Amino acid sequence: MPKEYLTIDETRDMMLVVADKIIEAEPILTDADRALGDGDHGIGMERGMTAVKEALDGxxxxxxxxxxxxVGMAMMSSMGGASGAVFGTLFRSGGKALKDAESLDGAGVATFWKEGSENVMSRGGAKPGDKTMVDSLVPAAEKSAAATGSVSEALIAAAMGAVAGRDASEDMIATMGRAKTLGEKSLGKPDAGCVSVAIIAETMRDFIDS
Ligand SMILES: [Mg+2]
Incomplete structure (x- = not known):
């Protein structure tokens, strides 16, 4: 069933499902980071999302x-490192931009991804094409902004953008982030941050249908 908007409690429950999905995906994220980086991304995200569950549940x-x-504060305070800072920034700044809205509609989803991605870029210094999580964040923001409808449509569009960005990151030579020193050897594998962003966006989309 398509939905026009999510309530505050539904938004919280959606993020609890996201946390479970990321925890479940720890081996996938570990492998993705090990291929191009130091392999700590899965454990870091698992730790961050465990803290998210404690912060949100009930x-x-x-x-x-x-x-x-x-979500952002729990990730920032529990994960440490670059991932903690940038994922914390994504959720904190994306959430802050929603001001005091008591429901999440399509425009809210677009605002979340846009403000989140812009703040991650200004904080982390990466731009599109550097082979970092930004390569999933920016298309998620662009696609959801173009959807301009219900929360269902915006979440579907954001997930489409995040997944396309993850796939596109395979063909990028890293110029920032975990694989920066690998140069052309970074070709052929997606960025682990994009893998995480895609799982987050797909789980948010699937929450509506579940
Ligand atoms: Mg790493």
Whole structure:
């Protein structure tokens, strides 16, 4: 069933499902980072999402933005390292941009991804094409902004963008991030940050249908 919007509690429950999916995907994320980096991404994301579950489970939030901000703060304080900073920034700044909205609609989804991706770029310094999570974030923002409809349509569009970005990252030579020193040897494998962003966006999309 397509939905026009998600309530605050539904938004929280969606992020709890996202946390479970990422924890479940730890081996996939570890392998993706091991192929091009130091292999710590899976464990870091698992740790971050375990903290997210503690921060969200059974708690009430005054607005949808505070749900995402809670995700970001839990990731930032538990993960450490570059991933903690950038994923924390994604959720904190994306949530903050939603101000005091009491539901998440299609425009809210687009705002979340746009503000999140812009702040990750300004904080981390990566731009599209550098083979970092930005390569999934920017198309998620662009596709969801173009959807301009229900929350279902926006989440479907964001997931499409994030997955396309993950796939496109395979053909990029890293100029920032985990694989920067590999040069052309980074070709043929996706960026592990994009793999995480794609799982997050796909799980948000699938939450509506579940
Ligand atoms: Mg790493």
């Amino acid at each position: 708690n009430e939030f005054p607005c949808v933005g505070k749900v995402f901000m809670g």
